[in-house]
Amino acid sequence: MAEDLVNTLADLKEQEAIKIVTDRLSAGEDPLEILGDARKGMEIVGSRFASSEYFIPDLVYSGEILKSVTDLVKPKLTTTGESKKLGKIVFGTVAGDIHDIGKDIVVFMLDVNGFEVHDLGVDVPVQKFVDKIKETSAPIVGLSGFLTLAFDSMKETVEAMKAAGLRDRVKIMIGGGQITEEVRTYTGADAYGKDAMAGVTLAKKWAGVK
Amino acid sequence: MEKQWEEMSSDEKQEELFARWMSPKDPQGNDLKFQSAQAEKAYKERITRIKDAIQMKKLPDRVPVFLLPSFFPVYNAGFTPREALYDYDKCCTAFKKLVADFAPDVQPGAVMPGPGKAYDILDYKLYSWPGHGVPPEQSYQANEGEYMKADEYDALIDDPSNFFSSTYLPRVFGALEGFQMLPTLTGILEIYGVAFNFIPFGLPPVQATYKALFEAGAEALKWAGAIGGCNMEIKAAGFPDLWAGYSKAPFDVIGDTLRGTRGVMLDMYRQPDKLIEAMERLTPIMIKMGVGVAKMNGQPVVFMPLHKGADGFMSDEQFKKFYWPTFREVMMGLIAEGVVPNPAAEGKWTTRLEIMQDLPKGKVLWMLDQSDIAKAKQTIGKGACMFGNVPSALLALSTPQKVKDYVKKCIDVAGKGGGYIVSNGAFFDHAKAENVKAMVDFAKEYGVYK
Numbered sequence: 001m002a003e004d005l006v007n008t009l010a011d012l013k014e015q016e017a018i019k020i021v022t023d024r025l026s027a028g029e030d031p032l033e034i035l036g037d038a039r040k041g042m043e044i045v046g047s048r049f050a051s052s053e054y055f056i057p058d059l060v061y062s063g064e065i066l067k068s069v070t071d072l073v074k075p076k077l078t079t080t081g082e083s084k085k086l087g088k089i090v091f092g093t094v095a096g097d098i099h100d101i102g103k104d105i106v107v108f109m110l111d112v113n114g115f116e117v118h119d120l121g122v123d124v125p126v127q128k129f130v131d132k133i134k135e136t137s138a139p140i141v142g143l144s145g146f147l148t149l150a151f152d153s154m155k156e157t158v159e160a161m162k163a164a165g166l167r168d169r170v171k172i173m174i175g176g177g178q179i180t181e182e183v184r185t186y187t188g189a190d191a192y193g194k195d196a197m198a199g200v201t202l203a204k205k206w207a208g209v210k
Numbered sequence: 211m212e213k214q215w216e217e218m219s220s221d222e223k224q225e226e227l228f229a230r231w232m233s234p235k236d237p238q239g240n241d242l243k244f245q246s247a248q249a250e251k252a253y254k255e256r257i258t259r260i261k262d263a264i265q266m267k268k269l270p271d272r273v274p275v276f277l278l279p280s281f282f283p284v285y286n287a288g289f290t291p292r293e294a295l296y297d298y299d300k301c302c303t304a305f306k307k308l309v310a311d312f313a314p315d316v317q318p319g320a321v322m323p324g325p326g327k328a329y330d331i332l333d334y335k336l337y338s339w340p341g342h343g344v345p346p347e348q349s350y351q352a353n354e355g356e357y358m359k360a361d362e363y364d365a366l367i368d369d370p371s372n373f374f375s376s377t378y379l380p381r382v383f384g385a386l387e388g389f390q391m392l393p394t395l396t397g398i399l400e401i402y403g404v405a406f407n408f409i410p411f412g413l414p415p416v417q418a419t420y421k422a423l424f425e426a427g428a429e430a431l432k433w434a435g436a437i438g439g440c441n442m443e444i445k446a447a448g449f450p451d452l453w454a455g456y457s458k459a460p461f462d463v464i465g466d467t468l469r470g471t472r473g474v475m476l477d478m479y480r481q482p483d484k485l486i487e488a489m490e491r492l493t494p495i496m497i498k499m500g501v502g503v504a505k506m507n508g509q510p511v512v513f514m515p516l517h518k519g520a521d522g523f524m525s526d527e528q529f530k531k532f533y534w535p536t537f538r539e540v541m542m543g544l545i546a547e548g549v550v551p552n553p554a555a556e557g558k559w560t561t562r563l564e565i566m567q568d569l570p571k572g573k574v575l576w577m578l579d580q581s582d583i584a585k586a587k588q589t590i591g592k593g594a595c596m597f598g599n600v601p602s603a604l605l606a607l608s609t610p611q612k613v614k615d616y617v618k619k620c621i622d623v624a625g626k627g628g629g630y631i632v633s634n635g636a637f638f639d640h641a642k643a644e645n646v647k648a649m650v651d652f653a654k655e656y657g658v659y660k
Contacts, residue, residue, distance in 0.1 A: 012479065014479070054525075055522060055523065055524050055525045055528065056471075056522060056523050056524065057475035057478050057479070057523075057524050057528060058525075060475040060476060061475065061476060061478075061479045064476060096344065096345060096348050097351070098338065098344070098353070099351070101471055123344075147348075147351070147639060148602050148606050148638050149348055149639055149640060151606060152640075177556075177636070178601065178636060178638075180601065180603040180604075182603050183603045183606075186607050195522065
């Protein structure tokens, strides 16, 4: 049964996955174990995305199935399980830019790859990044942006980290529709990722994961 | 005797639209009076150059160069986007300055910022605009949402026009909520239908909605007067604008406007048949929209901003099933009526190029952003003219020399044998003026066909 849930979720079979979860819950199974299997299924989704077998619609749909599963399981949870995390990352779309599709994909991929992602959302003021980095001591920061205005917002965000004395403690990656190496130099970030997988590779490298 | 439109072949219709673009009219319907004989000559040379590039029948005198930014002209004139949306004179000044500064073969016209006050009156929710949801010094941005719910496909398919007026519009315009209370007007058939169907128009929310419509309409008219005059002046100075109007790929109508990205992607799984049926229902409407503006404005090129079909947004299989069929059908419908569809493939569409080359030759004008230009030349470029590929980041942050190097590479790779136009690849806001100038000037210098 465990394998069934992992695979039905990975294969994006919504109705079957929900039925398995309902059955397992009524059989009195440990909800944490069910969630663990769901997570394994999502990891497979992530690796299929990484190998270009899955694309954004498939990620969106898997997220929706996971949400249904979590909604079923949550009321039965007595303790919250702590899954192992590779490291903390503060992530957000920079000030003035409200685009979220690209950011959400990278956050999703970082999450299924085992990172604890603090997603600050879109149009994130510079100070909010600084505060969150201080609060979480996250060593990795991701700045997303779609418009050309984001180049300056990214630069200002990086400078604010410098001013707050955080720059040496964090590695900063940037990404988004029009981002190039030239933009990276301009903003003072450490690296840029051309897609979500590049972001995961960078994060793993910086977190010292093989 | 001249042939009637209905009697013309699609080739003849395209020729007719190019001919009308070549000889523009003023608002009274008389021949446009150019600023000088020189301006008229320059205008006609530009249209000829663009036409040769698009039709691919003969080589133009040189590679044309387009300049089609988003809010760059406004910043370049020292204004904020907020000012461009609310002070039409400033908007006009900015777009006139664009052609004076850079003299491209094609410019966007001053329509892009639009009338801010009309959006205020209507309480528009699909976009945040400068000073309303985004800071005054920034560009407008879209707020996607499920403005059409997952279970409303049947209502859309059954009667798209009524769905837009009674369901969609009240959701995206706060001031148009009264539209929800309106009857279907096809119910007014006989004398006994009249009174009942007119009751809603007496209700206060409906009357408030009409009041907002009148006010927004008056503002739009004021804007059209100012911007129309400005566009006419730019044209009279010798600079054609590219677009007669716009249409869209049906998948984007649903994904951008109605259901949002998340919504349409879930529909691909949960109700693929309904999604496809709705796109097929929208196809003739999108064709009519493009043909209508082209004939009304006497210009062949119709803009089609593409979004949700880009690389990564779906697999090639999903693209072939959901995005391409109705997108192609809209283009074929436009082509049949002499219109030149101008799909703007912002972002990267490299894996789609082979699929998208299945179109008749000399009928389409592609805008490319980050797609592989060499591969594009070998695929869609065999049968269609392409413009773009100069990156926003290069224009914003680089040096004139690097811009020239990039433009040289584009012309070397894509300019061979015609069918390529130098241009920015995405609709940019921020750029260094000297970089934009380098793009335009170098294209004129290096792009001459010998």
